[in-house]
Amino acid sequence: MASYIAAIDQGTTSTRCIVFDHAGQVVAVDQVEHRQILPRAGWVEHDPMEIWTNTRQVCAGALAKADLVLSDIAAVGITNQRETTVVWDRHTGEPVYNAIVWQDTRTDGIVSELARGEGGQNRYQSRTGLPLATYFSGPKIRWILDNVDGARDRAERGELMFGTMDTWVLWNCTGGTDGGLHVTDPTNASRTMLMDLRTLSWDPDICAEFGVPMSMLPEIRSSSEVYGHFRSRGVLGGLPISGILGDQQAATFGQACLTPGEAKNTYGTGNFLLLNTGTEPVLSENGLVTTVGYKIDDKPTVYCLEGSIAVTGSLVQWLRDNIGLIGSAPEIEQLASEVEDNGGAYFVPAFSGLFAPHWRSDARGVIAGLTRFVNRGHLARAVLEATAFQTREVAEAMNVDSGVDLKALKVDGGMVNNELLMQFQADILGVSVIRPKVNETTALGAAYAAGLAVGFWSGEKDIRANWAEDKVWEPKMSEQLREQQYHEWQKAVTKTFGWVEE
Ligand code: ADP
Numbered sequence: 211m212a213s214y215i216a217a218i219d220q221g222t223t224s225t226r227c228i229v230f231d232h233a234g235q236v237v238a239v240d241q242v243e244h245r246q247i248l249p250r251a252g253w254v255e256h257d258p259m260e261i262w263t264n265t266r267q268v269c270a271g272a273l274a275k276a277d278l279v280l281s282d283i284a285a286v287g288i289t290n291q292r293e294t295t296v297v298w299d300r301h302t303g304e305p306v307y308n309a310i311v312w313q314d315t316r317t318d319g320i321v322s323e324l325a326r327g328e329g330g331q332n333r334y335q336s337r338t339g340l341p342l343a344t345y346f347s348g349p350k351i352r353w354i355l356d357n358v359d360g361a362r363d364r365a366e367r368g369e370l371m372f373g374t375m376d377t378w379v380l381w382n383c384t385g386g387t388d389g390g391l392h393v394t395d396p397t398n399a400s401r402t403m404l405m406d407l408r409t410l411s412w413d414p415d416i417c418a419e420f421g422v423p424m425s426m427l428p429e430i431r432s433s434s435e436v437y438g439h440f441r442s443r444g445v446l447g448g449l450p451i452s453g454i455l456g457d458q459q460a461a462t463f464g465q466a467c468l469t470p471g472e473a474k475n476t477y478g479t480g481n482f483l484l485l486n487t488g489t490e491p492v493l494s495e496n497g498l499v500t501t502v503g504y505k506i507d508d509k510p511t512v513y514c515l516e517g518s519i520a521v522t523g524s525l526v527q528w529l530r531d532n533i534g535l536i537g538s539a540p541e542i543e544q545l546a547s548e549v550e551d552n553g554g555a556y557f558v559p560a561f562s563g564l565f566a567p568h569w570r571s572d573a574r575g576v577i578a579g580l581t582r583f584v585n586r587g588h589l590a591r592a593v594l595e596a597t598a599f600q601t602r603e604v605a606e607a608m609n610v611d612s613g614v615d616l617k618a619l620k621v622d623g624g625m626v627n628n629e630l631l632m633q634f635q636a637d638i639l640g641v642s643v644i645r646p647k648v649n650e651t652t653a654l655g656a657a658y659a660a661g662l663a664v665g666f667w668s669g670e671k672d673i674r675a676n677w678a679e680d681k682v683w684e685p686k687m688s689e690q691l692r693e694q695q696y697h698e699w700q701k702a703v704t705k706t707f708g709w710v711e712e
Pocket residue numbers: 221222223224477478479480522523524525526527539540541542543623624625627628
């Protein structure tokens with residue numbers, strides 16, 4: 211009897227395979243980082259072939275670390291960095307270009323051109339839930355077809371396939387050119403700007419306006435069903451692949467946010483606050499995104515409101531790699547603890563423009579409020595505080611859009627090990643911040659989706675039962691200080707606007 215589920219987590223910085231037991235506990239993890247290819251300012255690419263090699267490697271690694279054999283695993287789920295776009299040749303399996311990563315801003319011109327039509331930046335919002343922005347996949351596909359020699363002709367002849375990373379991994383795992391499945395799930399499809407949120411099908415009019423031939427697009431299936439099996443070659447040969455969720459939706463599922471009103475915030479490369487709004491999509495009037503939360507087999511679709519923040523943990527990486535102020539990400543806590551507060555400095559990391567709730571692609575980063583007084587410790591603090599302030603911005607938008615005030619926030623991701631940040635987050639939000647025992651919620655969510663499809667878990671009650679609290683931070687800051695600091699932050703944000711001129 212198979213006692214484990216594996217999840218492949220194809221993330222922005224690395225690819226992981228994690229094996230979980232029935233209690234949702236991590237049994238083994240294997241992880242390999244891939245190159246961040248930065249050809250020019252604002253461009254971010256990954257090599258899809260490198261990622262496919264890493265995927266095979268981590269699957270083997272996780273099995274070896276857990277000392278398991280194939281028959282111990284009941285099924286495999288996939289979760290992935292969302293929006294990142296690959297276009298490849300269906301006959302050779304060769305990508306026609308590197309994957310264009312979600313943070314990449316090269317589609318600025320395409321997006322501005324599309325936004326000139328009636329309705330402006332929000333012209334597709336009622337159908338897709340999204341504002342026009344460089345973030346989403348549709349404009350990235352268009353860029354590849356416009357800029358790679360011969361790509362548009364090949365796409366129109368039906369020779370090319372598009373996929374987000376879930377689709378790329380699934381197609382390769384199920385055989386690639388030898389019968390690979392060209393499939394995605396509605397959570398990933400809802401980030402392309404090409405899918406109708408209500409029907410969960412590709413919108414032919416939007417595809418035409420974006421110049422994307424529909425023959426390139428994968429079939430949209432549910433988030434939890436047996437799509438197919440691993441090709442016979444490779445360590446997972448023959449296992450069912452039965453769950454796909456975009457990383458943030460997977461974390462929402464893994465955090466057991468299964469009833470309307472439940473929310474989680476993931477602190478990784480960027481931050482993503484998702485609120486379950488139930489089976490009807492709620493359109494935002496305050497700069498949030500409406501997205502599919504999950505669709506389990508033939509059950510009704512569950513929707514979320516999402517506040518997407520591009521740069522949080524990656525600002526800590528920048529401080530380490532580009533500035534050299536710290537030697538490792540966790541060291542920032544020590545440095546920030548050397549001072550009482552930010553010394554008046556505010557760091558707005560608009561490196562990819564600003565996402566929610568501002569959606570300003572003309573913004574670029576600033577450090578505001580500098581005086582001779584400000585030292586390394588203050589800057590370290592300002593870097594951490596930027597994450598908390600940006601979270602407050604999206605939490606406020608969410609309160610207004612949903613009409614319900616957030617009472618507590620479930621958190622996960624790499625940055626939640628930072629106690630100073632978690633305390634400041636509780637302080638600046640004025641609500642409790644709760645960290646669960648299993649912090650690998652993204653992979654766990656994909657494992658749940660896969661496990662539900664094969665009967666390994668019987669239903670949502672199993673997911674709820676597996677969730678357990680690890681630590682809670684309560685707000686301690688005075689209301690007056692909280693509001694004063696937030697006011698200064700908001701002033702700093704305005705200084706980023708309009709930096710990039712057309
Ligand atoms: P992702 O899944 O997006 O690759 P993770 O959830 O693994 O990200 O989180 C990694 C991010 O968290 C990195 O950007 C890193 O800089 C940041 N990070 C990790 N540990 C800490 C820490 N102790 N304090 C602050 N930031 C941290």
